[in-house]
Amino acid sequence: MKRPGILPALTYRSATLIFLLVAFAAIPFADLGVSALHPGAEFGRLVGGILSPAFAAIEVRSVIWTVAFAVLGVALGGTAGLVLALVFDRFRTVRLVAASLRSVHELFWALFLMQITGLSATTGILAIALPYTGIFAKVFAEFFEEADRSAENVLPRDTSALSRFAFARLPVVGQQIKTYSLYRLECGMRSTLVLGFVGLPTIGFNLESYFKEGHYAEAAALLLCFYVLIGTRRLWARAATVPFLVIGSLLVLPETTGNSSTWRNLARFFGHDIIPAPLRNSRDGHTWSNFGEWAWRITAHQIGPGTVQTLILAQIALVAAGVLALLLYPMVARRFLGRFGHYLGRATLVITRSTPEYMLAYLLLQLMGPSMLPAIIALSLHNGAIIGYLLGRQADQLPLRADAPTGANLYFYGTTPVLYGQFLAYLLYRWELILRESAIFGILGLKTLGYYVDAAISELRIDTAALLLIGVALLSMCVDALSRNLRRRLRIETLPVRLSAEHRSNAARSAPYAGAPQAQQPVV
């Protein structure tokens, strides 16, 4: 069907061009300088530290708490998300709540929760559980929606809803739910590590002080420990070990100090702090005009400029991540690097993607001095590694004719053109994640939205911070909607986009490219 309109039809080529143009147009407005006096020397000390990790410095407590917060946060979020997923398509409110929960980054949640529950385990767990509830609800709802319903349709009509669910729904998607939840634990650990950078007692807390003081050997040991935990996740986090992990985590939680004031904080938070200042006990007739002025001031001076900076960072990082992914994917493909080469490439990319981008940005800012460059590098490395890894795996699964070209010819004439739709699907999906992270990097001093949120919270202007967060949430919802729209118009909306969906795309290998007309033909 031909769509009437002034705009030319969107193709892979025009979509790519538009994103490239936007990113290049943003570069003059981005501060890309290196202001550190001796970045080279500092980098040398970093490499030296990485090569001689000081394992004695590992604080076991913070490692355990990193895992415990993640286990409990993901378990809580997963359970709540499963409940929401059951009524997801029935209630608009549920969809809205889930969307709002996940559009606010866990670091922002942590900063807010600290106002009520302080630097406690509760803050750490809830900061993970709240956004993850939103994510789980949406993903599980998709699982249920896509699930085979034929067995459910045959059940006797009077079967109770719970029996129906337990016999004909849960067993159908159980495997998917299990795999996804356990994969999410990995993300949860990256998140809890980062929570340490704002003061919670996880690995990140130690890392921050090590990085700040240039103790790279100690930091390297701690990070190595983290990579081992992530790398062995499939060994210790299984369906059978989940009860032990949850109970164990509950037992080792740090003692909460000042727990008695939680209720008082809660009352103060909702009764006073979060109410916009002009609305608090004002009795004159100007309340609403004052409120309008207050909201306008914040929008014009904080949300506006913050949004512009966030978008500048996100758009440049998005394109950089895409370029990196296209360059890197042959590294993990057996077809290009052979058996041993691709294992090495895979290990490199897995380590890169396991490195939390916030921590990487923090480290690079220490090394290079404050500018947007470290943030762009951190975002593009992390996301480029994820997309490159997924593309490389798919490149190996493509059916090839026996006399297919090799090397550069295969790359340019074979795998890249065939995978390009899939590449755009991955990149558009990660657009919103990159944007959320760009906003967060404001906490590190960049003038993105997070900068204003952090400033407002540290000045205890919670009402301002709340309004800013609504701005952040709206922005990320807009980008999410735009990304969906583009994927639909490029006819790549049915392609897999999640890291954890890997096993599914493998299972459906016979028709992995349905819906992408340009990608339907195998390499010939």
Added chain:
Amino acid sequence: MAAAITLDHVSAGYNGALVLHDITLSIEPGERVAIMGRSGAGKSTLLNTIYRRYTHSVALIPQPSALVANLSVFHNVFMGCLDRHSTLYNLRTLVWPPAAEIAAVTQVLEAVGLEEKLFARAGELSGGQQQRTSVARAILNGRPVLVGDEPVSALDRVQAGEVLRILSARHETKIFALHDIRLALEHSDRIVLIEGGRIVLDEPCGQLSYQRLLPYFEGELQ
């Protein structure tokens, strides 16, 4: 005696397209009716229409076996009687099946020759075994009118005849969609032929022969 199934000038379809046109059909209790016709004639739509209108008296064998691949054969068969027990009992059976239920399910599985697969995962079964599981589920369900959409298509003729005989013994009224003329003549009392969504023939088997039915299936393998 009241008819078990009555359709009076019924039209039906799906996705906005009309598949059945003005169907009038009455089936008495105790009858064995074979619904026949080329693929696409509207057999499945007719059976689904009957199922939707008589849900509370129909035990259904759908055309794809419609099993939950991750559950055992036992649980898939037990699903036929979920409405007869409390939710709590059903959940308990999911985790720890009571001996009485195992015995009941084993008994129907013996009838279809699948008793040694009692606790095998349904997803690991062959096509024919899955179909027999689906048949066992309908037997356990036990409602008086059996509606089977090609219930024996994955079985050889000997097995197919046996399964049809068992189903006939367990349910009062039987309505099967079948594509095998000999099987239909042998195992039903009456044949209803559909073409293009309309009934073109509705006669007792005694008045029908293989030769007379064959032209309706011209071009299809018999």
